[in-house]
Amino acid sequence: MSGLTLQGLGLTRNGRAVLSGVDLRIAPGEFVGLLGPNGAGKTTLLRAALGLLPADGRSSLADLPEAARARVAAFVAQGRHIAWPMPVDSLVALGRIAHPGAARAADRAAIDRAIVALGLQGLRHRQATELSGGEQARVLIARALAQDTPILFADEPIAGLDPAAQIEVMRLFRDLAGQGRTVLASLHDLGLAARFCSRLVLLHEGRLVADGCPSEVLTPANIAQVFGITAHLSQGPDGLVYQALDLIARPRPSRG
Amino acid sequence: MSATASHRRLLAGLTALVALLFVASLLTGPAHVGAVDSLAALFRGQDDMLALVMREIRLPRAILGLLVGAALGMTGAVLQGFLRNPLADPGLIGTSASAGLGAVLAIHTGLASAFALGLPLAALAGAAASVALVLLLAGPRGDALALILAGVAISALAGALTSLVLNLSPNPFAANEIVFWMMGSLADRSMLHVWIAAPIMAAGFLLLWPTRRALDALTLGEDTAASSGIALKGLRLRLVGGVAALVGAATAVAGAVGFVGLVVPHLLRPAVGASPSRLVPASALGGAAVVMAADIAVRLLAPGRDLKLGVLTALVGTPFFLHLILRTRRQTL
Incomplete structure (x- = not known):
């Protein structure tokens, strides 16, 4: 579907x-x-x-409906303003808001996968607002990835x-499509x-x-x-x- | 989950602090009685003088301090999260100014002296009117900015009308009463005030409590929140209704108590890892602690002079807020 x-x-x-x-x-x-x-x-x-x-x-x-849509499609918006000085892994975890019923282990696994996919392991406990613009952009992509949607x-x-980061993201998107997802x-x-x-x-x-x-x-x-x-x-x-x-x-x- | 554990510790610590201040508030007053006797009098069946003082004067005052503080702290945290702005305060959407206008009209027309609940009911009517007006002005799809602008406009209008009432007040005593009421206080309140405020605040709490997930989602803006499954239109209605219920009820029973809703979320934000959802319960407890501490302080600092609670919170809150601004400025340099 x-x-x-x-x-x-x-x-x-x-x-x-x-x-x-x-x-x-x-x-x-x-x-x-x-x-x-x-x-x-x-x-x-x-x-x-x-x-x-x-x-x-x-x-x-x-x-x-909104809740169902959030489990089908994730969105990396153009605006990159991060309102509060939250640690990187808490921001990536926001992607799991779309899955209120998910088991904790599933949440953790999705968050870890997203952090690894964007190469953010070394930054996961840093405050996102202190990162460079490019690093913040990768955090926001990781958040959408943690939402774990087919689109x-x-x-x-x-x-x-x-x-290098541009190519990494393009390769990541190509790989996601390779796994059967839809990327626009x-x-x-x-x-x-x-x-x-x-x-x-x-x-x-x-x-x-x-x-x-x-x-x-x-x-x-x-x-x-x-x-x-x-x-x-x-x-x-x-x-x-x-x-x-x-x-x-x-x-x-x-x-x- | 060390973040969860430290959050639990923070909430437990704040709860203990609130409980301590609640008991301290019960024990603070002009009647010098031992702590054990005072507390025992609360639970005694007899209607002696001490039991009357405890049940009819000190208990409502302590409960109202708890409720008003929790209401202000919680709405401050929710509004700052919703608007993604650390400078948002509970008065932002115009409720406190409108509730104030309702109360001032009640004093001016004599409704307040005609029956005990005249003033709080008029203040609540003012708060309700502000909700209708803010939703009308901000429109069905209005974003956060439209909401702020509508709130500013309503606050300005209510403030101007309050000045007009004062201006036209033929009776200097009424004007005096209005000015003193606007300073905010928990003195001489009865259990009636508790019964009128508590159910409305409970409704406001039930409206705001489920918005915590949405507040987290809003950290990255409205589009990202909406694409994570948050229904923003419903959220806005819930939020305006909940904030108005809490702030309207708080203003109705205590008058204007400033700076608590602005400073407390600020103070606790680093302790919750800046998470907007975790800030909500922490800030509610923190607000209760600050208002009860301030209400104890006004009784201890100037016994018999009726130092107003709102005056003290503003006096203490302003320099504290300036300190926070300076700290933020150093960090951004």
């Missing part, structure tokens, strides 16, 4: 369509990268699909991480997206303009139209290689 179905998902804010007619089906085992420039509607799409925003159309997740949404999970993450690093995602969807001014495997979506035409830049693209031995080159000499596309 897992996987995600969006049908005609749309949202109008102050008379402006922020999101319109998004149809998307993601099967278990897929790691989907959600791409698009700032303001394209990526965050809105994730929040509306989760039912955190009232939206038109259908989302298989938004249809569920994981992440809003710009690798923004602000160092290159908004990303700005097109190169890492091309390398690690099994599928990419491209959002432009609130609409899906491309959907498919990385080499189908990251074409010079799509990159020029949506991002307004030129890029070098080539097939390497490990798949698509992407490198941004320059702006296209025309005014930046208006915010969609």
Whole structure:
């Protein structure tokens, strides 16, 4: 039953369509990268699909009651503010709030797995508010992992991480998909997206303009139209290689 | 689970402190009687003078100190957790100012002197009105900021109307009574006050107690909490209702007792590993201890002068709060 179905998902804010007619089906085992420039509607799409925003159309997740949804999908939000100076393992343990009936041993095991997956063993008793931004980001991903859901949404999970940590997170998400989970993450690093995602969807001014495997979506035409830049693209031995080159000499596309 | 064990120890220690202060409160007063005799008089069947003093004067005062302090400490912890802001205090959503206005109107119109429960009932009516107004202003889907703004607006309005009543008061004695009532006190309360406050506070407690999990979830923001299965709309209603019941009942029987709900959660936060859920019971016990200690102090410091409880908590609370600010500033440097 897992996987995600969006049908005609749309949202109008102050008379402006922020999101319109998004149809998307993601099967278990897929790691989907959600791409698009700032303001394209990526965050809105994730929040509306989760039912955190009232939206038109259908989302298989938004249809569920809150408590049931929390056991199906976890969310790494874009905001990384940690309100209280809590130790890292207590923050990761917040993921278990979605499983009020779970046995203590199951909670412990899920928390330990999440801490190991993000390499936080050495930090688990430190106060999270004293960590660097990148370390905090990893703690927040670990919290979502401890929620132990078949679907994981992440809003710009690798923004602000160092290159090694970015790759670690991308590999982790690919492995989670390999275990049969569904991962949907908004990303700005097109190169890492091309390398690690099994599928990419491209959002432009609130609409899906491309959907498919990385080499189908990251074409010079799509990159020029949506991002307004030129890029070098080539097939390497490990798949698509992407490198941004320059702006296209025309005014930046208006915010969609 | 060492964190759980140390939390249990903290709660046990605070409970012992509260019990000790409760007994100390029973033994504090102008009538000089031995401790054993006083406590024995509480349980004696006879209606002699000492039994009357203990049952009708000191017992309600001690119970109200416990209830009012626990109410303020608990609402402070819950509101700070809900708003993710260490500066939130129980008065934030406008309940105390509105309950105060209700009480002031009762004094002004003579309702308070007409029958014993006139003042607390009017204060409760004010608190109830503030709940309706805050929910109306903040809207059904309003976030924390909308709630704060609505609370600030209501507090300002209630404060202005209170000033207006004082301003227009034709009788200097009534004005005097109003000013003194607003300072907050537990003196000369009866068991009637306990019976009116206790059930409402119990309802408020039952509304707020189950929100602890949600407060933990809110540590990482509303989206993360909602995606962990917390129904935020229901939480908000529960929270506004529970806070208003506790703060409204506390204000109705004690007047304005400031700084307890702000300082006590601050003080205890490091002791609970900053966990918002664990702070709730700790802060309730801590609030009870602080209010009872302050109420003992006003009786010992100035016997016969009727030093007001709210004056003392503000006097002690403010410098203490400044100290906390300085400490926070040093940490962030």
